[in-house]
Amino acid sequence: MPHSPENAERRRGAIAALRELLRQGLEVETSCQVEDWPCFLSQALNRLMATEIVDLLPWDSLAITRKNKKSLESQNQRVVIDFNCFYMVLIAHVALGFSSKQKDLINKAKTMCECLVASEGIDLKLEDAFCLFLLGQGNEADVADKLQHLELNSNSTTRNSISGKETKHVSGVKPSLYIFILGLQDLVMDVRDKLLFEPEYAGNIRENIPPKTPLRIPWPWLPAALCLLQEVGEAKLVLDIGRAALQRPDAKPYVHDLLLSMALAECAIAKIGFEKNKVSHGFEALARAQCLLRSKISLGKMTLLSQIEESLEELAPACTLEILGMPHSPENAERRRGAIAALRELLRQGLEVETSCQVEDWPCFLSQALNRLMATEIVDLLPWDSLAITRKNKKSLESQNQRVVIDFNCFYMVLIAHVALGFSSKQKDLVSPFCVACLLNIPIPTPLLAIL
Numbered sequence: 001m002p003h004s005p006e007n008a009e010r011r012r013g014a015i016a017a018l019r020e021l022l023r024q025g026l027e028v029e030t031s032c033q034v035e036d037w038p039c040f041l042s043q044a045l046n047r048l049m050a051t052e053i054v055d056l057l058p059w060d061s062l063a064i065t066r067k068n069k070k071s072l073e074s075q076n077q078r079v080v081i082d083f084n085c086f087y088m089v090l091i092a093h094v095a096l097g098f099s100s101k102q103k104d105l106i107n108k109a110k111t112m113c114e115c116l117v118a119s120e121g122i123d124l125k126l127e128d129a130f131c132l133f134l135l136g137q138g139n140e141a142d143v144a145d146k147l148q149h150l151e152l153n154s155n156s157t158t159r160n161s162i163s164g165k166e167t168k169h170v171s172g173v174k175p176s177l178y179i180f181i182l183g184l185q186d187l188v189m190d191v192r193d194k195l196l197f198e199p200e201y202a203g204n205i206r207e208n209i210p211p212k213t214p215l216r217i218p219w220p221w222l223p224a225a226l227c228l229l230q231e232v233g234e235a236k237l238v239l240d241i242g243r244a245a246l247q248r249p250d251a252k253p254y255v256h257d258l259l260l261s262m263a264l265a266e267c268a269i270a271k272i273g274f275e276k277n278k279v280s281h282g283f284e285a286l287a288r289a290q291c292l293l294r295s296k297i298s299l300g301k302m303t304l305l306s307q308i309e310e311s312l313e314e315l316a317p318a319c320t321l322e323i324l325g326m327p328h329s330p331e332n333a334e335r336r337r338g339a340i341a342a343l344r345e346l347l348r349q350g351l352e353v354e355t356s357c358q359v360e361d362w363p364c365f366l367s368q369a370l371n372r373l374m375a376t377e378i379v380d381l382l383p384w385d386s387l388a389i390t391r392k393n394k395k396s397l398e399s400q401n402q403r404v405v406i407d408f409n410c411f412y413m414v415l416i417a418h419v420a421l422g423f424s425s426k427q428k429d430l431v432s433p434f435c436v437a438c439l440l441n442i443p444i445p446t447p448l449l450a451i452l
Contacts, residue, residue: 223257
């Protein structure tokens with residue numbers, strides 16, 4: 001039956017019934033009605049999760065009992081639990097021990113491995129080497145060497161891991177290596193399906209029910225896990241996990257990699273923003289990535305940081321215009337203040353002829369920007385009266401530079417903003433730029449003169 005909440009109680013009862021049947025079988029009770037134990041137990045184990053298999057019986061003790069071939073208990077056990085079933089139990093211990101970092105399960109798997117080799121005469125060198133590797137008592141080279149050796153042996157003949165005899169490539173006969181890999185693959189797929197699709201494990205986003213099965217990820221693996229999450233489109237989750245991890249004292253040795261993972265996630269968010277023509281969203285994500293990389297000295301020398309900074313300089317004008325064009329709402333207030341500050345900085349760079357300024361068409365850019373500002377924002381943007389006085393000296397370098405950045409049309413818009421705001425708020429000091437304009441022989445419309 002499906003692993004659903006409504007079936008949970010029945011499933012626990014079925015597992016208890018299976019445990020009782022196994023007890024009856026191992027104790028050779030006449031009340032046991034199982035006729036074909038290999039078939040029955042194989043089907044039962046295939047329908048259990050690894051954790052349920054591990055908790056079903058004291059498997060390591062049974063393996064030790066099995067080792068003594070001549071004992072009555074060992075012979076009875078072989079009738080009930082054949083090698084194939086015990087091998088599935090071994091795989092469950094390895095898989096669960098590996099995924100949850102429970103070394104005691106790996107130790108039990110190693111014990112079972114040794115006992116099965118002694119009792120069945122089966123070559124399980126790869127499985128034994130893999131257990132040692134997981135326990136930190138072996139190395140990757142040993143596992144790779146045994147894997148290569150088994151693969152070479154299987155080129156011409158395939159050894160039946162159950163009978164121990166060599167056969168040609170016969171359908172349905174697989175060496176222990178392939179049974180081992182297939183067992184792991186099936187188990188991982190089963191766990192994946194349960195974690196993703198079954199409400200009992202995966203929760204329910206619509207009903208705001210969080211997942212009930214947490215993953216235990218070692219600290220050295222966390223940055224790589226975050227990169228994998230980013231690759232599958234979970235950039236926001238990467239940032240949430242990264243921020244939470246950085247608050248932990250255990251994270252200190254991994255801060256460099258965690259920050260880099262988070263910066264890459266921000267870059268992924270920026271890419272999505274640009275693809276949707278939301279320049280400001282992409283720009284802000286790149287700015288956050290820049291901040292993350294600058295927070296660690298070791299990350300400051302990365303090419304990624306310089307690439308982000310170049311992109312921010314290029315995108316600053318377009319981003320500024322986009323944000324200034326957004327509705328004047330409370331949720332946009334902070335972003336608007338930032339855009340005005342960015343516009344002020346771009347004007348400063350332009351007036352000081354800095355090479356980092358990326359505005360190519362100043363009359364067009366500044367005209368669009370001023371059209372999106374309120375009068376009070378225009379007035380507070382720069383010291384316009386001082387700029388007007390500087391502009392008066394046509395031969396000065398400052399005046400020439402200013403005319404490139406602020407053409408007559410834009411300065412006239414500034415003049416109108418001063419007049420409008422001064423008139424509406426009765427601030428006579430705002431009319432002084434108008435007087436300066438008159439001194440500079442800027443033509444002023446007659447209706448405007450009448451108002452003043």
